[in-house]
Amino acid sequence: MGQTIAQKVLARAAGRKTVPVGEIVWATPDVVICHDHNFPRFLDGMQAVGRKQIAVADRLLVGIDHRPYSDDPVIVRARRRIREEVKSQGVKRFFDLGEHGISHNLPVDHGTVRPGQLVIASDSRAPALGATGAMSIPLGGGLLVVLATGRAWLRVPQSLRVVVGGTPRPGVMSRDIAAYLIREIGPDLGDYKSIELGGPTIAAMDMDARQTVCNAMVDIGVKAAIVPADEVTLAWAAQFDWKAEPVHADPDAEYERVLEFDVSALEPQIALPPDPTNIRPLSEMLGRKVHQAFVGSCIGGKLEDIRAAANAVRGHKVKPGVRLLVIPATTVIYQKALAEGLIEILAAANADIAVGACGPCYGTLAPLEGDEVCIATSTRNESGRMGSEAATVLLSNAAVAAASAITGEITDPRSLAGKAAA
Amino acid sequence: MTGEEGRMKGRAWVFGDDVLNDGGVVPGEVIRKLIVDPRVLATHCMASMNPRFPGEAKPGDVIVAGRRFGKGQMHVTGPLSIKGSGVGLVTESMTRGFFRLCVTAGVPMIPFAPGVREIVREGDPVEVDFRRGRIANLATGQVLEAPPLPDFLWEIIEAGGEREWLKRQPQETVA
Numbered sequence: 001m002g003q004t005i006a007q008k009v010l011a012r013a014a015g016r017k018t019v020p021v022g023e024i025v026w027a028t029p030d031v032v033i034c035h036d037h038n039f040p041r042f043l044d045g046m047q048a049v050g051r052k053q054i055a056v057a058d059r060l061l062v063g064i065d066h067r068p069y070s071d072d073p074v075i076v077r078a079r080r081r082i083r084e085e086v087k088s089q090g091v092k093r094f095f096d097l098g099e100h101g102i103s104h105n106l107p108v109d110h111g112t113v114r115p116g117q118l119v120i121a122s123d124s125r126a127p128a129l130g131a132t133g134a135m136s137i138p139l140g141g142g143l144l145v146v147l148a149t150g151r152a153w154l155r156v157p158q159s160l161r162v163v164v165g166g167t168p169r170p171g172v173m174s175r176d177i178a179a180y181l182i183r184e185i186g187p188d189l190g191d192y193k194s195i196e197l198g199g200p201t202i203a204a205m206d207m208d209a210r211q212t213v214c215n216a217m218v219d220i221g222v223k224a225a226i227v228p229a230d231e232v233t234l235a236w237a238a239q240f241d242w243k244a245e246p247v248h249a250d251p252d253a254e255y256e257r258v259l260e261f262d263v264s265a266l267e268p269q270i271a272l273p274p275d276p277t278n279i280r281p282l283s284e285m286l287g288r289k290v291h292q293a294f295v296g297s298c299i300g301g302k303l304e305d306i307r308a309a310a311n312a313v314r315g316h317k318v319k320p321g322v323r324l325l326v327i328p329a330t331t332v333i334y335q336k337a338l339a340e341g342l343i344e345i346l347a348a349a350n351a352d353i354a355v356g357a358c359g360p361c362y363g364t365l366a367p368l369e370g371d372e373v374c375i376a377t378s379t380r381n382e383s384g385r386m387g388s389e390a391a392t393v394l395l396s397n398a399a400v401a402a403a404s405a406i407t408g409e410i411t412d413p414r415s416l417a418g419k420a421a422a
Numbered sequence: 423m424t425g426e427e428g429r430m431k432g433r434a435w436v437f438g439d440d441v442l443n444d445g446g447v448v449p450g451e452v453i454r455k456l457i458v459d460p461r462v463l464a465t466h467c468m469a470s471m472n473p474r475f476p477g478e479a480k481p482g483d484v485i486v487a488g489r490r491f492g493k494g495q496m497h498v499t500g501p502l503s504i505k506g507s508g509v510g511l512v513t514e515s516m517t518r519g520f521f522r523l524c525v526t527a528g529v530p531m532i533p534f535a536p537g538v539r540e541i542v543r544e545g546d547p548v549e550v551d552f553r554r555g556r557i558a559n560l561a562t563g564q565v566l567e568a569p570p571l572p573d574f575l576w577e578i579i580e581a582g583g584e585r586e587w588l589k590r591q592p593q594e595t596v597a
Contacts, residue, residue: 024572024574024575037456041456041458044458045585048585048589049585049588049589050589050593051588051593074456122496123496124494124495124496124497124519138496138519139496139522139526140496140497140498140519140522140523140526141498141523141526141527141584142522142523142525142526142584144526144584144585144588145584145588148588149588149591153574187490187493187517188489188490191490191515191517191518192517192518221490221493221517221518221519222518223518274442274445275493362454363450363451363454364454380494380495382442382444382445382450382494383445383450384444384445384449384450384451385444385445385450389449389450
């Protein structure tokens with residue numbers, strides 16, 4: 001019987017030749033990822049269980065993304081503790097302010113994860129790193145076991161194969177494709193699965209777009225989403241000082257289902273509360289008033305998103321009384337956006353710019369008040385996500401979010417293009 | 423922690439499908455406050471779904487819920503609030519993330535009990551045998567059997583969660 005990518009990755013990490021679906025194995029991860037929100041709590045946990053040395057210090061990446069900017073004394077104390085602890089524990093992959101960024105995006109900038117690796121992270125959005133061909137699994141608070149013992153208990157998941165075809169229409173971004181796919185696959189089928197993504201549309205996607213699609217799969221409950229390594233992956237990997245050793249599924253691997261989709265007729269989408277799968281075509285949502293637009297987060301703060309936002313607002317100004325907040329997900333993405341002239345365009349349009357923070361996606365930096373409405377490229381849109389329980393978060397691609405800040409209402413960016421600034 | 427031999431006896435608190443973790447089991451505001459004490463978190467548990475829950479739920483009571491319980495972000499805060507309330511959890515289905523967090527926190531549960539809401543109504547007295555996967559409605563006499571957790575996971579939950587379980591592991595054998 002052939003093995004899926006998930007089975008192969010877990011078998012190697014568990015020191016076995018093969019592992020059957022459904023078995024719980026103890027696996028040794030290749031990379032472990034944590035961030036400032038929970039690393040201090042894991043340090044407390046290590047103390048509580050009487051362990052001094054982090055068992056995976058040589059493989060641990062610690063990012064600062066939830067609260068890079070904070071004067072809260074609790075956060076300030078925790079920050080110092082993180083700095084001291086990574087130094088004394090010998091954690092080399094610590095990205096302090098100035099090099100910081102969202103922990104799901106940092107590894108793509110720095111080549112920290114590789115195709116075929118087992119990546120374990122504390123944060124929910126971990127499957128995003130499947131864009132590199134790795135199997136990246138979120139454990140939440142369960143990461144303590146990994147930090148203490150070097151291993152994780154993991155159930156070998158069933159796999160779905162998702163094949164995407166069709167050339168997206170102009171104005172349709174990876175976020176629209178991702179939103180459509182999660183709506184169509186749904187949480188009943190997606191929950192607990194490893195999803196292997198393929199087909200011509202995925203093959204044509206760059207690493208940014210692949211991260212969007214893998215990241216969105218979190219919202220239907222997947223354990224991992226993987227784009228098997230191909231030429232795009234190898235071209236990305238070539239900039240780093242290691243050699244990619246891709247892992248592919250066997251031709252006779254067993255999938256619970258093979259699902260095929262065609263995205264050639266897809267429009268840009270807007271997701272309404274309470275869930276990213278609750279999507280409507282942009283054309284049905286035009287004209288709805290917004291108070292704030294946010295381009296950022298692990299799923300919507302990549303270079304493709306900053307580029308799309310800049311192109312949408314070029315030559316325009318944010319409407320008075322409306323805020324546009326743009327947060328490149330990492331300092332490296334910020335530097336690239338700066339070099340491309342994107343930050344200049346955004347600043348000229350009166351966008352507010354921060355760097356490498358989860359920001360409103362974690363209810364910080366620019367929380368919503370009362371019944372305000374925000375159109376955002378971020379991950380989720382349940383009540384209270386950006387602060388006020390009464391506020392509304394609508395999710396869209398970056399061009400739509402940025403264009404909506406120019407007019408103060410949900411706007412098709414194609415309708416702004418070519419028009420003189422107001 | 424459960425009572426004798428992994429059993430609980432108390433009142434059923436019934437909820438629907440798609441109960442969120444952040445924003446359902448506990449409000450998002452509580453997540454950002456970084457509260458970790460289960461007893462403090464218990465004062466917020468399920469409050470957005472039923473404001474009476476934090477004040478009236480007693481240890482031994484059981485949350486009975488529908489499908490895809492615990493959707494959303496993977497914060498352990500929600501499961502810790504359930505643990506702090508001392509209640510058990512029986513759901514028709516549970517998301518992968520929340521299931522994992524309940525093991526981490528040490529919440530006694532039967533995560534996959536399809537049909538449980540057909541035999542249990544809000545306020546019914548119930549007895550749950552977590553080890554055997556058996557839910558009994560003490561008012562009607564109806565009983566539902568569901569797959570129990572593997573012994574290995576039950577060992578972690580019985581210990582009180584991964585933290586307590588780790589304390590019992592000899593360090594030299596697990597590294």
